[in-house]
Amino acid sequence: MNETSLTPRWWNPAGRALWVTAVALVLASWWAAATFAPVEAQMGPVQKIVYVHVPSAIVTLIAFGLTFAASIAYLTTKQWRWDAIAASSCELGMVFATVVLISGPLWARSAWNTWWTWEPRLTSFLILWILYAGYHVVRSSIRSASRRTISSVLGIILFVNLPIVWKSVEWWRGSLHPRSVTMTGEMRETLLLSMAAWIVFFAAAMVSRLRLEWIREAALERA
Amino acid sequence: MILIDVIRKDLRLHARDARFLATLLLFSASCVLILSVAFGPSFQDPAREAAATLWAALFFAGVLGLTRSLELEGESGGGDAVRLSGADPYAIFLGKTIANFLLLAGVFVFVLPIASVFFDVGDLEALPGVLGVAALTLLGYAAWGTLFAALARGLKARELLLSVLLFPSLVPLWIGAVKCTHALWSGGSIEPVGDWIKVIAVADVVGLALAAFLYEYIQEASE
DSSP states (O other), rough: OOGGTTTTTTHHHHHHHHHHHHHHHHHHHIIIIIIISBBBBTTTGGGHOOOOOOOOHHHHHHHHHHHHHHHHHHHHHHOOHHHHHHHHHHHHHHHHHHHHHHHOOOOOOOOHSSOOOOOOHHHHHHHHHHHHHHHHHHHHHHSSSTTTHHHHHHHHHHHTTHHHHHHHHHHSSSOSSOOOOOOHHHHHHHHHHHHHHHHHHHHHHHHHHHHHHHHHHHHHHOO | HHHHHHHHHHHHHHHHHHHHHHHHHHHHHHHHHHHHHHSSSSOOHHHHHHHHHHHHHHHHHHHHHHHHHHHHHHHHHHHOOOOTTTTHHHHHHHHHHHHHHHHHHHHHHHHHHHHHHTTOOTTTTHHHHHHHHHHHHHHHHHHHHHHHHHTTTOTTTTTHHHHHHHHHTTTHHHHHHHHHHHHHHHHHHOOOGGGHHHHHHHHHHHHHHHHHHHHHHHHHHHH
């Protein structure tokens, strides 16, 4: 099968360019985190986890937000492309959410002297992770034509949890997470670079993941 | 009126299935018994432990009730008949929600005195408040439960999927119900946990509002 005919002509060059940019930015952000950003006085080098943890959390919210938007678009237009975008974005969102859940306890052990505590944002984020894992279980267990509609409905319903995670530190007392992260100088610049790097990384991964969906759809049409 | 017809249909199906209802009540009583034994024999904070036990038993029993509703509808073909009648999907949803609410309320009325006796908590003064909290919580449970049960219709291992998706979604309701019941049983005033009443009310409204937009698509997918 000639797969290049299945996706738009600009797809592969655009994907390659995005991957090159993403890898360069991620390497630059790691370099900045290791050498450019100063070592935090209280926590020491462990604080540098923030340059992975916070960008991953932001990308998770972007990914699940995209799933929500694409799910609405699918229910409105019934075009399979929107469902493909929703599912791909949700899959990548899960990867980044897992990074958040792994890097969080590593930070917590050093900052709060415990791997896990039932704190509002930790708890709400874990619930978010379980729910979106459920999205994939449900999606993979449906083989009928209703798969796309059910997944889209779920993509919309689960989005309700995102504002809860975002606002949990304000709505509930006893939160250990800060209400906002205030950084200055090199730390702030490194964090912004890391965010940009992981957002571009997400975009590159989305393009590659969507290409698979395009190929799968074309194969199904030909079958 | 379709709303009344759906409620009557669902309640009649449950009434014909007396053996399941008896098992459901026994299951909920067993949950209370097991947890009271686990917490006892001397309770550290009886009001808190009783509130947690009461709502845990109710939430577990609720999933069984919701799953059985789905099975009964499938076996009798009543659900297909209602859908084919061309009735307003939201009216069908509301009818099913009210029927599920009544089923859950029945379980609550059965479990409440058992939990009160086992943990030696609660008095008549606190009863109206507890019933009010229960009404608000069970309305949300019924709304979200009906929505997810409709999504899980036709899926393999739907009991598991329902638990995986429903329990995490209901966490705000569950925590709110436990906090409010605890406050009423320990001090008599609900004021310190007044924010949780708002959380429960918002969860109710969000569940009912989401269904207004999405239930039509869920029905369409199950046709």
